[in-house]
Each structure stands twice: as structure tokens, then as C-alpha cells.
Amino acid sequence: MADPQLVEKIMENYKKNLPKKIFDELKEKLISLNASEDQLNKIIEEVYREYLNSLIEPGEAVGTVAAQSVGEPGTQMTLRTFHYAGVREFNVTLGLPRLIEIVDARRTPSTPTMIIRLDEEHKYSLEKAKEVASKIERITIENIAKSIEYDMINSSFIIEIDEEIAHDKGIDLEYVAKVLGRLKVGNVEIEGNKIIVHCETTSIDKIKRLREKILDLRLKGVKGIKRVLVQKEGDEYVIYTDGSNLAGVLQIKGIDPYKVYTNNIFEIAEVLGIEAARAAIIREAYQVLDQQGLDVDIRHVMLIADLMTMTGRIRQIGRHGVSGEKSSVLARAAFEVTVKHLLEAAAHGEEDALEGVTENVIVGQSIPLGTGIIELLMHFPRRGG
Amino acid sequence: MSKFDIFKHELVPKAVVLSKEEVEELRRLYGIRKEQLPWIRRSDPMCRALGAKPGDVIKIIRKSPVAGEAIAYRYVVPW
Numbered sequence: 001m002a003d004p005q006l007v008e009k010i011m012e013n014y015k016k017n018l019p020k021k022i023f024d025e026l027k028e029k030l031i032s033l034n035a036s037e038d039q040l041n042k043i044i045e046e047v048y049r050e051y052l053n054s055l056i057e058p059g060e061a062v063g064t065v066a067a068q069s070v071g072e073p074g075t076q077m078t079l080r081t082f083h084y085a086g087v088r089e090f091n092v093t094l095g096l097p098r099l100i101e102i103v104d105a106r107r108t109p110s111t112p113t114m115i116i117r118l119d120e121e122h123k124y125s126l127e128k129a130k131e132v133a134s135k136i137e138r139i140t141i142e143n144i145a146k147s148i149e150y151d152m153i154n155s156s157f158i159i160e161i162d163e164e165i166a167h168d169k170g171i172d173l174e175y176v177a178k179v180l181g182r183l184k185v186g187n188v189e190i191e192g193n194k195i196i197v198h199c200e201t202t203s204i205d206k207i208k209r210l211r212e213k214i215l216d217l218r219l220k221g222v223k224g225i226k227r228v229l230v231q232k233e234g235d236e237y238v239i240y241t242d243g244s245n246l247a248g249v250l251q252i253k254g255i256d257p258y259k260v261y262t263n264n265i266f267e268i269a270e271v272l273g274i275e276a277a278r279a280a281i282i283r284e285a286y287q288v289l290d291q292q293g294l295d296v297d298i299r300h301v302m303l304i305a306d307l308m309t310m311t312g313r314i315r316q317i318g319r320h321g322v323s324g325e326k327s328s329v330l331a332r333a334a335f336e337v338t339v340k341h342l343l344e345a346a347a348h349g350e351e352d353a354l355e356g357v358t359e360n361v362i363v364g365q366s367i368p369l370g371t372g373i374i375e376l377l378m379h380f381p382r383r384g385g
Numbered sequence: 386m387s388k389f390d391i392f393k394h395e396l397v398p399k400a401v402v403l404s405k406e407e408v409e410e411l412r413r414l415y416g417i418r419k420e421q422l423p424w425i426r427r428s429d430p431m432c433r434a435l436g437a438k439p440g441d442v443i444k445i446i447r448k449s450p451v452a453g454e455a456i457a458y459r460y461v462v463p464w
Contacts, residue, residue, distance in 0.1 A: 019452035019453055019454070021449075021453030022453075023453075024453065271391075272397050273391065273425075274431070275397060275445055276397045276431075279396045283396075298451065302451075312423075312429065
């Protein structure tokens with residue numbers, strides 16, 4: 001056993017130069033080692049040298065390597081494309097379609113879902129978890145109505161409510177009537193299990209639209225959350241949802257607001273900021289690759305996420321994002337829609353400084369990568385010294 | 386519910402606004418202009434929580450699965 005204080009003292013200088021993880025691990029190992037101060041010093045030096053050797057060299061084509069490292073496993077995924085794996089009853093897009101969704105920065109994923117963890121009070125009891133879940137699930141009139149009819153003679157809608165379902169969801173008729181009243185279409189009456197909404201208009205078009213509006217009227221829950229599912233995970237209950245609305249769910253009491261997760265990256269960017277979105281992109285993309293059993297180094301995914309969030313908003317990898325915003329005309333033209341870019345550049349009299357890789361490949365010069373990234377300037381000695 | 390603090394969320398890393406001197410030091414260390422750093426918008430929830438103004442540089446202390454802890458910087462842009 002080496003003296004912890006001695007190890008601490010020797011390692012002091014390396015604290016800034018070594019990553020925290022390596023530093024901590026090294027420290028722990030050194031303390032458990034039975035070594036002299038001299039030996040300790042040598043070990044640390046050796047570790048530091050190895051660390052420096054493992055760093056990426058300036059000029060290394062990290063982007064190309066990342067593209068290859070994600071792209072090649074992607075070709076293996078294509079065969080298993082459009083497979084859905086359910087969280088019991090839900091379908092969640094996985095595999096290549098989901099990966100494309102992420103790098104294309106689609107505003108809404110094809111299957112938005114949320115994972116909502118509960119606070120201390122609610123997470124250990126199924127009853128209480130269900131109580132929270134019912135506050136989140138969006139319930140419309142359509143969900144609790146048996147039928148909806150339009151009475152031509154009295155020009156009114158007759159909505160028959162399924163009282164059993166309504167009771168199950170914790171909604172009574174008075175409440176439904178109150179919400180309908182807020183629509184401001186006319187008087188609302190309750191008759192047994194029927195609700196009658198009088199409306200003034202007689203135009204068929206308007207009535208049709210009104211019918212849709214009534215059916216889609218939100219009685220309770222969070223906008224956009226279509227279904228919820230309470231599942232047990234370990235000793236706590238977790239809510240899974242179909243549909244996503246981060247800002248809305250954060251308002252609900254009984255959840256743990258600091259652990260809410262959604263697979264809608266744009267919502268995360270809006271509510272939690274671009275850094276959280278970066279973390280979410282990494283998490284989502286890596287998860288897809290991992291689920292498919294593909295062992296891709298997370299650093300490649302991190303690079304992609306960094307590039308996508310560089311400008312403070314989420315950009316897609318492609319024509320409308322990263323590639324389309326390159327400063328070089330030739331590089332843009334080489335990617336997609338060649339003619340459009342060349343024509344526009346000609347019309348605007350654009351210049352190309354030939355600073356990137358693609359442009360230089362096109363004109364046949366050495367590319368600014370690896371050793372080519374170094375630019376040499378001659379130093380002319382002044383007269384007399 | 387008490388006010389929602391985004392920094393407590395598991396996806397949001399810790400962040401601080403750098404002082405003028407620190408920005409200068411950072412600039413000299415990397416030999417770059419501060420606009421060459423990645424950007425963050427003034428309207429970003431993180432910027433609003435920190436009260437950062439355009440022209441500021443934010444230091445972000447991310448939790449990284451590879452390095453344990455990784456430091457990144459973002460330059461606040463005015464849109």
C-alpha cells in the first residue's frame with residue numbers, strides 16, 4: 001500500500017492534463033500498489049505518455065472516420081429495417097429508420113414517446129402512479145362518448161356519454177358540460193346521460209367542423225399524450241407514454257421533473273436547451289446502434305452530435321443543414337443538387353477560397369488533411385539580422 | 386411546484402459564464418476568436434437561466450462516458 005498523501009502529491013501536476021476518469025482510476029490503482037516514490041513517478045509518467053500517444057493527431061480526418069464508423073454498421077441494419085419493438089403495447093421506431101430520423105433532425109419523431117419517472121411519494125405505489133398517469137393521459141370527448149348525433153330540428157348536438165368509462169377516467173357530466181360551455185357555441189344542457197349542445201349555425205360545413213371540434217375537445221390530461229402505460233421497473237413504477245409533450249408534462253404534480261425523458265429532440269432543445277439536446281442526440285443515436293448489437297465507439301456519435309448542435313440550434317446532417325451551409329461552392333455542389341449550386345454561385349459571383357477537402361480534391365491540389373493541414377510560410381530574415 | 390431548475394435535469398450539464406479575463410486566457414490558449422467556438426443562442430433556456438448576454442462565453446462541464454468529465458465552451462450569439 002502506497003501512502004495516499006504521497007500519491008496525491010505526485011499526481012498533483014497531472015490533475016489538469018489527464019482526463020478525470022483516467023486520473024481517478026490511476027490514483028486508486030497507485031494507492032493499492034506497493035511501490036516506492038520513484039516507481040510511482042515512473043508509472044505516472046508512463047501513463048501520461050501513453051495518454052498523449054492515444055490522442056488524435058491534429059489534421060486527422062475524424063469526420064470521415066465517424067461517417068464510416070456509423071455508416072458501415074448502418075448497412076447491416078438496413079436488412080432489419082422497419083422493425084418495431086414494443087414496450088409491451090407500444091411501438092417504437094428502431095434501427096435504421098430511427099437513426100435517419102435523428103441525423104435528419106426531424107421536428108417530430110414518427111413514434112414520439114416519453115419515459116416519466118415519479119417523485120418519492122408516488123413511485124412506490126401502483127395506485128398513486130396510476131393517479132399521476134391519469135393526469136397525464138389526454139382524454140377527449142371522443143374517448144368517453146358512446147355516440148354523437150346532430151338534431152336537425154332543434155339544431156343541436158346530442159352527445160351520449162358512456163358513464164362507466166367516464167367514471168373510470170374520473171370525469172363527471174357536469175365537468176364535460178362546463179368544458180363544452182367554454183367552446184361558446186351555445187347553451188349546454190344535461191339530460192340523463194346525454195349532453196345537448198345548442199348551436200346557432202345551420203350551415204352544413206360549419207356543423208361538420210364543429211362536430212370534429214367537439215369530439216377532439218380535451219377534457220383532461222396533457223396535449224399530445226395519446227396513451228399512457230404504468231410499468232414496474234425494479235421497485236418503482238414508471239410511466240411510458242405514446243406521444244410527447246415535455247413542457248406540458250413538466251407542469252404535472254407527482255412526477256420527477258429532473259428525470260423526464262422524451263425521444264423528441266426538438267422539445268428537449270426548446271425546454272432544456274441545446275446542451276441537453278446534444279446529450280439527447282448522443283443518447284438516442286447510441287441507443288439505436290447498441291440495441292442492434294452494433295459496437296460503435298460513442299466518440300463518433302458525440303462528434304455527430306457536436307456538429308449538429310454547433311450553431312446553437314439543431315441542424316440536420318444533409319442538404320438543409322451541415323452540408324448545405326458549407327462556405328465552399330464546390331463542396332456544396334459536390335454533395336447534392338450540383339447544378340443549382342453552381343448556377344447560383346455563378347449568378348452571385350461567389351468565390352471559393354479552396355480551404356476545404358472536397359474543393360481541393362476537385363481542383364487536384366493536396367488536401368488540407370493530415371500533413372497537408374500544415375501551411376508553411378517562409379521567414380525572410382530582416383536585413384542586418 | 387417550485388420553480389423548475391433546468392440544471393437539475395439529468396440531461397443538462399453544469400455551466401458557468403466566464404469572466405473577461407478567463408475568455409482572454411481561453412482565446413490565447415487555443416489561438417482562436419471567440420466566434421469560432423460553438424454557439425449557443427441567447428434565447429436558449431440555459432442562457433436565460435445563467436443570465437448570459439450575447440458576446441459572453443459559457444463554460445460547460447459535461448459528464449462524459451469517455452473522459453469522466455469534459456469541458457466545453459459556447460459563445461452566446463444574439464438570436
